[in-house]
Amino acid sequence: xxxxxxxxxxxxxxxxxxxxxxxxxxxxxxxxxxxxxxxxxxxxxxxxxxxxxxxxxxxxxxxxxxxxxxxxxxxxxxxxxxxxxxxxxxxxxxxxxxxxxxxxxxxxxxxxxxxxxxxxxxxxxxxxxxxxxxxxxxxxxxxxxxxxxxxxxxxxxxxxxxxxxxxxxxxxxxxxxxxxxxxxxxxxxxxxxxxxxxxxxxxxxxxxxxxxxxxxxxxxxxxxxxxxxxxxxxxxxxxxxxxxxxxxxxxxxxxxxxxxxxxxxxxxxxxxxx
Amino acid sequence: xxxxxxxxxxxxxxxxxxxxxxxxxxxxxxxxxxxxxxxxxxxxxxxxxxxxxxxxxxxxxxxxxxxxxxxxxxxxxxxxxxxxxx
Numbered sequence: 001x002x003x004x005x006x007x008x009x010x011x012x013x014x015x016x017x018x019x020x021x022x023x024x025x026x027x028x029x030x031x032x033x034x035x036x037x038x039x040x041x042x043x044x045x046x047x048x049x050x051x052x053x054x055x056x057x058x059x060x061x062x063x064x065x066x067x068x069x070x071x072x073x074x075x076x077x078x079x080x081x082x083x084x085x086x087x088x089x090x091x092x093x094x095x096x097x098x099x100x101x102x103x104x105x106x107x108x109x110x111x112x113x114x115x116x117x118x119x120x121x122x123x124x125x126x127x128x129x130x131x132x133x134x135x136x137x138x139x140x141x142x143x144x145x146x147x148x149x150x151x152x153x154x155x156x157x158x159x160x161x162x163x164x165x166x167x168x169x170x171x172x173x174x175x176x177x178x179x180x181x182x183x184x185x186x187x188x189x190x191x192x193x194x195x196x197x198x199x200x201x202x203x204x205x206x207x208x209x210x211x212x213x214x215x216x217x218x219x220x221x222x223x224x225x226x227x228x229x230x231x232x233x234x235x236x237x238x239x240x241x242x243x244x245x246x247x248x249x250x251x252x253x254x255x256x257x258x259x260x261x262x263x264x265x266x267x268x269x270x271x272x273x274x
Numbered sequence: 275x276x277x278x279x280x281x282x283x284x285x286x287x288x289x290x291x292x293x294x295x296x297x298x299x300x301x302x303x304x305x306x307x308x309x310x311x312x313x314x315x316x317x318x319x320x321x322x323x324x325x326x327x328x329x330x331x332x333x334x335x336x337x338x339x340x341x342x343x344x345x346x347x348x349x350x351x352x353x354x355x356x357x358x359x360x
Contacts, residue, residue, distance in 0.1 A: 019325070080316050100324030114327060125325070136315060205318045212314040222318065254311070260319035264326055 009057030014044070014105045017052045017086040017098070018258075019115065019122055024094035026050060033089065036082050044108045046115035049122055052090055053111060061104050091258040095130045097122055098260045125263065132200060133232055133256035135225050137191055137239065138208070139249065141184035142217025143177045146248025180248035181220075187242060187249050188221045194238040199225040203261040217250060224261035232256055 015036055020026050027043030027050055035041045035054030044051045059065055069075045080101060087098045105111045115122070160168065192202075205222040213219060227235050236253055243249040 016327075076317075077313055080313065080320050083320060084311070084316055098319075098324045100326050101320040103324075103327055118327070122325070134319075136318075203323075205322060208314050208318070212312075212317070214312075214314075224319075224323075254315055257319065260323035263324050 008059070010059040010062070012039075012055035012107075013058045013061055014053045014108050014111050015039075015056045015061060016103045016105065016111060016114075017041075017054075017083060018090050018096040019049055019051050019099065019126075020090065020094045020096045021123070021126055022048050022050050024050070026052065026090055026094040026096070029093045030086075030089055033086075035086055036079065041086065044111045044115070046112040047119050049115045049119055051111050051115055052086065052096075053108065054086075056104065061102070066102050066104075087258045087260075095126055096258060097125055097129065097263050098258050099263075129226070129259045129262060131229050132226050132259060132262075133229050134259045134261055135227050135232065135235055135256060136252075136254035137195075137221065137223045137225065138215075138219055138252045138254070139184055139188045139191065139221035139243075140215060140217035140252070141181050141220050142248045142250065143173075143180040144248075145217060145250075146176055146180045147173075176248075183246040184220050184249045187246055187251060190242060191221070191223075191239060191251065194242070195225060195227075195235055198231050198235045198238060199227050201226040201262055205261070215250075215252070217248070224257075226259060226262045229256075 017035065022045055027045070030041045030052060031043060032040045036056050037054075037060070039054040039056060041052060041054050044053045057065075060069065069079055083101055087096065090096045105114065203224045203226075205224060207222050208215075208219040225235070232255075239251055239253055243251045
């Protein structure tokens with residue numbers, strides 16, 4: 001590539017979205033489509049591999065620029081959604097290994113060097129991911145929801161004194177809380193059991209919390225499963241209705257995703273199925 | 275207030291009850307356009323997943339690690355109001 005240097009934005013750098021095998025229609029299908037900052041996508045090939053790349057300005061994607069983007073939720077969201085849109089589009093054409101957010105090289109030559117160096121590992125990962133999708137499974141415990149379902153408790157003593165009624169109410173709340181979490185734990189175990197034969201691999205993500213975790217209740221399980229495409233429906237079906245009899249417990253399935261959570265080799269002793 | 279939440283979030287079942295999703299490729303364009311994945315689900319994958327390259331990266335290895343550390347700090351600050359135990 002010719003080095004384009006814009007005095008305002010600095011030299012262009014090569015942002016890598018995903019890696020795939022050479023010989024797929026990926027490059028032709030996506031070439032020219034807009035990536036980050038509207039920069040057109042291109043395929044950078046080396047050996048058996050192809051990287052999906054677009055040019056980004058070093059002013060925004062160097063260490064300082066990235067730091068600034070990370071500290072601004074709106075910019076982070078644009079970055080994440082654009083990266084994801086490219087990976088999703090690529091994923092429709094070929095098995096891809098998604099890169100982590102903000103994988104940036106100085107130029108395409110460095111990208112080729114990386115592909116050369118990592119070829120055995122990436123080829124093995126791509127072979128493993130071939131034909132598979134990632135499905136997310138989240139389990140939530142929501143004691144408040146359980147209360148609204150079973151609020152007509154059996155022994156509400158309407159004649160009790162205010163103090164006694166308060167204590168009864170507190171006790172009922174605590175019991176409800178315990179029951180809901182226990183039920184959620186049981187549902188989580190049941191999820192694992194039901195999909196054990198349907199998934200090739202399993203990764204545990206940190207339960208979601210904080211401002212971005214907007215779903216009701218507390219997220220107690222946030223897992224990802226690698227499932228063959230032909231088994232995706234069976235996987236969903238296996239979990240349908242699982243929490244119907246557990247008030248305050250909710251199971252959510254997300255995806256299919258590109259195999260983000262399985263793009264790294266399993267760490268020895270870590271991230272393995274429970 | 276709780277009633278509102280309860281009404282918005284059914285107590286049990288799937289958030290996306292699209293049983294035959296992957297069996298209906300014809301709908302995929304529409305369904306992709308029609309739904310937007312939750313940012314937090316996306317960040318789980320883009321900041322914790324994805325292939326991590328620490329080889330011959332632009333921003334020398336140390337800088338890359340730095341970037342990733344920053345990402346973790348950010349996601350932690352985004353997803354947790356208090357210092358997290360991990």
